[in-house]
Amino acid sequence: MSLVLNVRNFLSLRDVSITFDYLNVLVGPNASGKSNIIRALEFVSKFIKSGKVAIDTLFGDRDFSDVTFHGGGGQIAFELKFRDVNYVLKMEPGSLLEEVYHGSNLIFKRASSINKEQISYLDPSGSWKSIVNSNASRSIAGQISIPTYQFSKQNNCHNLESAISILASIGVYSFDPEFIKTRSHAATKLELGKKGNNLARLLFHYYLADKFLFRNIVETFTMLAPDVEEIVPISKGDIISLFLKEKNSDKLIDFEFASGGYLKMLAILASLMGENIIVAYDDIESFIDRCVYDTIMYIIKKFGRIVIMTTHSPHLLDYVEPKNIILVSKINGETKVRRLTDSIDVEAIKTCR
Numbered sequence: 001m002s003l004v005l006n007v008r009n010f011l012s013l014r015d016v017s018i019t020f021d022y023l024n025v026l027v028g029p030n031a032s033g034k035s036n037i038i039r040a041l042e043f044v045s046k047f048i049k050s051g052k053v054a055i056d057t058l059f060g061d062r063d064f065s066d067v068t069f070h071g072g073g074g075q076i077a078f079e080l081k082f083r084d085v086n087y088v089l090k091m092e093p094g095s096l097l098e099e100v101y102h103g104s105n106l107i108f109k110r111a112s113s114i115n116k117e118q119i120s121y122l123d124p125s126g127s128w129k130s131i132v133n134s135n136a137s138r139s140i141a142g143q144i145s146i147p148t149y150q151f152s153k154q155n156n157c158h159n160l161e162s163a164i165s166i167l168a169s170i171g172v173y174s175f176d177p178e179f180i181k182t183r184s185h186a187a188t189k190l191e192l193g194k195k196g197n198n199l200a201r202l203l204f205h206y207y208l209a210d211k212f213l214f215r216n217i218v219e220t221f222t223m224l225a226p227d228v229e230e231i232v233p234i235s236k237g238d239i240i241s242l243f244l245k246e247k248n249s250d251k252l253i254d255f256e257f258a259s260g261g262y263l264k265m266l267a268i269l270a271s272l273m274g275e276n277i278i279v280a281y282d283d284i285e286s287f288i289d290r291c292v293y294d295t296i297m298y299i300i301k302k303f304g305r306i307v308i309m310t311t312h313s314p315h316l317l318d319y320v321e322p323k324n325i326i327l328v329s330k331i332n333g334e335t336k337v338r339r340l341t342d343s344i345d346v347e348a349i350k351t352c353r
């Protein structure tokens with residue numbers, strides 16, 4: 001089973017097609033475009049869930065042309081194919097096209113311009129319906145009228161919902177211990193933040209509502225952190241905090257004072273063992289001691305998600321096969337990708353040849 005991502009005219013990705021397998025390790029020089037590939041995945045999955053049109057709602061206060069290839073403007077296009085679903089998103093200032101195919105059949109289409117939006121979809125009885133909204137789109141902070149994922153639910157389009165829910169379950173993370181350690185508010189959305197914020201909220205939820213998953217996460221974590229006995233979520237008022245119980249002490253360690261590597265590994269496990277079907281990690285190895293790379297890669301393979309990661313560590317490559325490695329390079333200012341086939345290539349990368 002593979003996931004195909006095609007991107008055109010987005011950052012350094014002028015025209016890139018990548019076929020991901022279950023395990024994908026993106027390596028390559030600084031500024032070759034590894035994180036840009038992760039950003040493309042993030043953009044599409046966020047768009048499916050939240051339906052934000054304006055680039056500035058996804059990348060801060062930026063102009064559309066800033067995220068086009070070399071600032072040349074024009075249309076940005078994304079295509080994601082997974083199982084029998086094909087999702088297409090094309091956007092340029094003032095217009096947007098979204099299409100969802102099930103097999104080769106079109107089941108959803110949205111064409112919008114500044115003040116008009118037309119949605120056509122296959123309804124549950126199998127007939128085509130059309131909705132035309134004049135003055136519809138972009139009114140609320142650049143948001144399209146109904147994001148695709150919500151649209152499929154509201155209209156009982158089961159085919160569309162099952163198609164799109166997979167693409168909406170892409171988790172994209174760039175974990176940072178300073179964010180992972182923060183306390184959570186009980187009222188926040190039950191979603192792990194890109195940098196790892198909200199981990200306390202998520203683990204507390206698992207602790208109350210899915211004890212089996214919580215235990216599984218803690219037990220898997222102790223494979224990586226053998227001196228830890230327990231993870232303890234504590235809720236006071238509407239604030240949730242996390243603590244570590246280590247083996248040689250009764251004192252609970254507040255996450256504020258926990259090891260950055262431990263925090264990062266715990267966030268990786270929570271994102272990997274939860275609901276995501278496809279998980280992407282930017283700079284996965286930062287903060288983590290290389291002595292646990294083998295265990296981390298063992299765990300990542302074990303849970304059977306589609307995992308995409310970028311790394312700068314040659315040591316991590318010792319624990320994957322050449323076919324799991326995608327070499328990212330920049331040629332004449334544009335990102336190119338190539339999946340490796342043999343170990344000679346891997347040695348060349350490790351020694352910077």
Ligand SMILES: Nc1ncnc2c1ncn2[C@@H]1O[C@H](COP(=O)(O)OP(=O)(O)O)[C@@H](O)[C@H]1O
Pocket residue numbers: 010011012013028029030031032033034035036037065066067068069070071310333
């Ligand atoms: N609009 C753009 N058009 C073309 N290239 C861009 C654009 N924006 C950023 N880049 C390139 O992307 C690089 C950053 O790529 P990134 O994926 O973050 O690197 P890395 O491989 O180190 O993760 C920048 O240094 C720049 O060369």
Ligand SMILES: [Mg+2]
Pocket residue numbers: 034035036282310
């Ligand atoms: Mg990067």
